Amino acid sequence: MERRLFIAGAIASGAAVIASKSVFATSDSAAMKGDFPAINKSKDEWRRLLGELQYQVLFEESTERPWSSPLNDEKRAGTYICSACYLPMFLSETKFDSGTGWPSFYQAIESNVASKRDWKLILPRTEYHCARCGGHQGHVFDDGPRPTGQRWCNNGVALQFVADGEPLPELRV
DSSP states (O other): OHHHHHHHHHHHHHHHHHHHSOOBSOTTHHHHGGGSOOOOOOHHHHHHHSOHHHHHHHHHOOOOOTTOOGGGGOOSSEEEEETTTOOEEEEGGGEEOOSSSSOEESOOOGGGEEEEEEEEESEEEEEEEETTTOOEEEEEESOOOTTTOOEEEEOGGGEEEEETTSOOOOOOO
């Protein structure tokens, strides 16, 4: 009996250690960073550049309230960029109304996102970040529309919208 308890305890401890680690789903995240200038700012530097809610979502992995983002109603053609470093994340033609209260897309700009496993709600989820600055954007789920079947559920404060015809801002350094 004691041996069973020991084995069960060892398995539970191992699962807890694994759950506490970030496991990147993208094995080529280092290669992705080569496509654009690297950025390396401290959390204090980001806090000074961003609003408090933006900072909390992007660099403390918080979540904004659903239906609070004006980007939910954005219908124009354009590009959605990371609010922290201005890296393009999504194109408007991939946006759809998921009914969840957060801006949702069926496809990200692949080279500009990195993902990791998130165990914060006990069950694993795929969390994604800006591949350049590491800013938390949201989670990706497999309940989206065609053609990908994915729902990239994004915090609105983690994005800015740039309409077609307007210049994209230069990447932050």
